[in-house]
Amino acid sequence: MPDNDLSTDEPVLRLDRVGLSYGPKSDVLADVSLSLRPGSMTFLTGPSGSGKSTLLRLAYLALRPTAGRVSLFGVETNRLRRRDLAPLRRRVGVVFQEFRLLDHLSAYDNVALPLRITGRPEASYRQDVIDLLGWVGLGDRLEARPATLSGGEKQRVAIARAVVGKPDLLIADEPTGNVDEEMGERLYRLFRELNRRLKTTVLIATHDMALVRRAKNDVLRLAEGMVVRVPLDQREGQP
């Protein structure tokens, strides 16, 4: 596909003729090429089972492609050794489709987790975590366990955890899939604010076409193992 990356900057994420199959049967991804400009916000759409989650897994380095190349921040990941992938992963924040919050930890501890594994002392990030939970509207639920939170609240804890390390790339898999329309709109505004204020590059997989139509962002469509750019609004629109 034509690469309509207009900036001179290195793409944050670049897939180059990527193929992926989970088994000997047909490919989930046949021949996918795409690149994300720094500071862009992109929707990845496509019917259920089309391979959106699979593509995201490649992007956050949970899978290696069976063909083609995946580059993050200008680094070609195929050639990297296992242990050199960890620093790259720290620059990517992920909101998983099924949240993946740890049941035994409080909202605060769940959000602090990505900072904790860097070995930084808690005192250096404690206030950031508390502020961030306040920003997503959970300032009064710091000590709550995930089991006591609603779907929307869990989703916001998951988003806070994904962005707490100020990632260069934020990936979200169906972040509005489990919440009502109003909460979906609120979550979308969170992502947009992150994108605008921190210049975080955002990639959101969704099949919520109403949201995609309302928002005026880049749209990639995945079907039959290929990605096409939907020429709706090529540039990020100003509301």
Next chain:
Amino acid sequence: MSRAAPLLPREDAREAALFFVVCALCFLAAFSGLIARAAYAAADAWTSEVAGEITIRVRGPEADTQRAVEIIAKTEGIASAHALTREESEELLKPWLGAGGVPAGLNLPRLIAAEGAAGAGDSVAAALKEANINATVDDHETWSADARRVTGTIGLVALSAVALLGATGIAVIAFATHATMLARRDIVELLHLSGARDDFIAGLFERRFLMLGVQAGALGALLAFGTAAFILFAVRQTDEQAWLLPQLSLSLADGLILGLSPLIAGAASMFAANLTVKRSLSDMV
């Protein structure tokens, strides 16, 4: 605000079961260690008790016995020699003939007890032969060798048991770590995808299992000592000649077994955890 809540949740019945198994293995290993130690100590004690003691049995006429005592006393390497009285001989026979004693008419062999340097037995035999006295010399070498062989075998069996139990313990802990890993794959995977290094993730499990191993090992070793002390106490109470147990008193070596058991159990647990976690992680991208 909860400060540094553990990334691995406090475990449940599965961990209690593992604790019990490691504790039991450490108990058996420490107990086997004590038996091995006791066996070697017993061999030392017995052989040193009889080392240098020589018993001479004279077959010739009564007069030969007196002559033999004089010759033996003068032999190089002999410190003292005397003919056993009938009472002394009877005392020796008591364990076999009972408290009733030796029937009055019974002719007891005439025995001479001598003490001297190890190996003096041969010089005594040569001197007696030269003096034309028909006598057998027993410096307990054969008996000592037998005793050493028996206790050596017991010690070796006990040491093998220690090694086997140690290997079993490591295998059990490896299985248990693996089970915990599988049960907690969500945590491992999340940490991995968040950019945690393998060493960081392995460290969580290592610390968890180090603590478990040390605690279970300490308890197991203490129980082994408690049991040994109880057996020793019970045997002393009955006032019998116990052939192995009198050596089972607390010594430096026993303290070493007591102190090392938890350390070895802890180190084994940690090692198994590291191996299992690293292997599971290497399956992930």
